Amino acid sequence: MSGRETDPLTRLPGLDSCAVSDALDTLGLPGATTGIGPLWPVSEPVAGRVRTVLAGPPSSSGPARHIAAEAIGAAGAGDVLVIANGGRLDVSCWGGILTVAAAHRGISGVVVDGAMRDIAECEEHGFPVFGRAVVPVSARGRIVQVAMGGPIRVAGVDVADGDLVLADRSGVVFIPAADAGRVLDLADRIVERETAMAAAVGAGRPVTDVMHDSRFPTVEEADR
Known part of the structure; x- marks a missing residue:
């Protein structure tokens, strides 16, 4: 992604296992x-x-x-x-x-x-x-x-x-080494989206609306 560090080993420590797990799930990867x-x-x-x-x-x-x-x-x-x-x-x-x-x-x-x-x-x-x-x-x-x-x-x-x-x-x-770039790109998007979702809940938006599946990144977004 533009403006982001491209080395997976530099990017990985800034994520957490939950975001990476979600990215793997979305991409259909074990x-x-x-x-x-x-x-x-x-x-x-x-x-x-x-x-x-x-x-x-x-x-x-x-x-x-x-x-x-x-x-x-x-x-x-x-x-x-x-x-x-x-x-x-x-x-x-x-x-x-x-x-x-x-x-x-x-x-x-x-x-x-x-x-x-x-x-x-x-x-x-x-x-x-x-x-x-x-x-x-x-x-x-x-x-x-x-x-x-x-x-x-x-x-x-x-x-x-x-x-x-x-x-x-x-x-x-x-x-998997061959999938590192797209997994980390999607994990970054997931973190950004969830940060925004947490801010919305903190501002008073109903969690039932904020947690709707449509709010989460999709594999199509990852491919883009």
Whole structure:
């Protein structure tokens, strides 16, 4: 859009997951997750490029690789690690040592489709973590890193390395890299429209009128 910053990674932190979810819905795109949220009370949104990790049971045919250790070394500053563990709540796939390493590397945060531990250390280092649960159970001998940098599935959403992610107190949304521009354009319009709607309600307009479906941006507007 004219006059707006075009870099998605610059624009994304200024939005919230609800606006992005609404934009994805309007465009008929998957990306919004359910059941994954902040595991300590983070105050700022986490936005960045996805670096994928797939966790799974250890195999007797190959060496065990600790979950995310290699991925931390390969990630760049501002990236967000996203670990797929099938939503398992019985074992952790992120902890304190990984947090120290990731923070030192400049990684913005981690999203886990599963559980993690050492939450106090994450908060102490100011490192944002999003997942389904906190448990004390170690990954050692239970799950390993199966792959990294490939396609994964997180809370029913297909996620690729290089996609965008926005995680905040409302939840976690993923944006396919190829659709980033139009999703963010529409999310911006949604925020503008809802700001105007809130102002109208504050000025005394009936909420039944203001909240009518015709007041929300459409896919046709997004295409324009």
